[in-house]
Amino acid sequence: xxxxxxxxxxxxxxxxxxxxxxxxxxxxxxxxxxxxxxxxxxxxxxxxxxxxxxxxxxxxxxxxxxxxxxxxxxxxxxxxxxxxxxxxxxxxxxxxxxxxxx
Numbered sequence: 001x002x003x004x005x006x007x008x009x010x011x012x013x014x015x016x017x018x019x020x021x022x023x024x025x026x027x028x029x030x031x032x033x034x035x036x037x038x039x040x041x042x043x044x045x046x047x048x049x050x051x052x053x054x055x056x057x058x059x060x061x062x063x064x065x066x067x068x069x070x071x072x073x074x075x076x077x078x079x080x081x082x083x084x085x086x087x088x089x090x091x092x093x094x095x096x097x098x099x100x101x102x
Contacts, residue, residue: 004037007036008035009033009035010033010036010041012032013031014030014031021052026049026050028047028049029050030046030061031045031059031061031097037065037070038071040069040070044095047062048060048062049061055102057100059101060097060099061096062094062095062097064092065093074089
């Protein structure tokens, strides 16, 4: 909406459960932080993978959140492909984050 045009993620920690990446080895990550949607902030943990590319760490992680936890009602979606007329948009949505750290 015009009042809340952005979703924001604030990281509070990055863990490498399998150890830090070496060379171009891909390792699993857990990215902890807070996701803000529509002015409501909730703690989240995203899971994914990371690897080194030269002097950069490249990572992709995702999690599933419920829109209702952010005070976002499920809108009706009568004209969206794959949603039946008068159907509801799912409460659970996937959030994906891509990171390049130098």
